[in-house]
Amino acid sequence: MSVFTFVVYGIDKYKAKRDKVRVPKSTLHIYSVIGGWPGAMIGQHVFRHKTVKKPFKRFFYGCIFVNLFCFVAYILYINA
Numbered sequence: 510m511s512v513f514t515f516v517v518y519g520i521d522k523y524k525a526k527r528d529k530v531r532v533p534k535s536t537l538h539i540y541s542v543i544g545g546w547p548g549a550m551i552g553q554h555v556f557r558h559k560t561v562k563k564p565f566k567r568f569f570y571g572c573i574f575v576n577l578f579c580f581v582a583y584i585l586y587i588n589a
Contacts, residue, residue, distance in 0.1 A: 514545030518552030518559070525558070534565060542572040 517540060521532040537559070541549045549569065553560050559569075 510540065510544040511546075511548030511551075513548065514540040515548035515552040515555075518549060519556055522556040522558040538568055538572055541569060542575055544576065546573045546576055 514537075517532055517537065521537070524531050537549065546569075550573075552558065559565050
């Protein structure tokens with residue numbers, strides 16, 4: 510999922526530079542929350558994309574928190 514999300518960030522940056530139809534922010538967030546957040550984080554830095562937009566970043570970090578929370582809850586549930 511991370512590799513896929515990384516590629517989607519690259520595509521969105523490419524489209525942004527050429528004034529083409531972009532990937533919706535909600536799609537980027539969905540990919541992040543279902544496990545692609547490491548690829549999204551790397552893609553943001555490699556492509557210098559979505560790194561300044563504060564509302565986007567806040568929601569993105571929320572996606573990471575939700576993902577990690579669910580992972581920890583799952584691990585704790587298995588060991589219970």
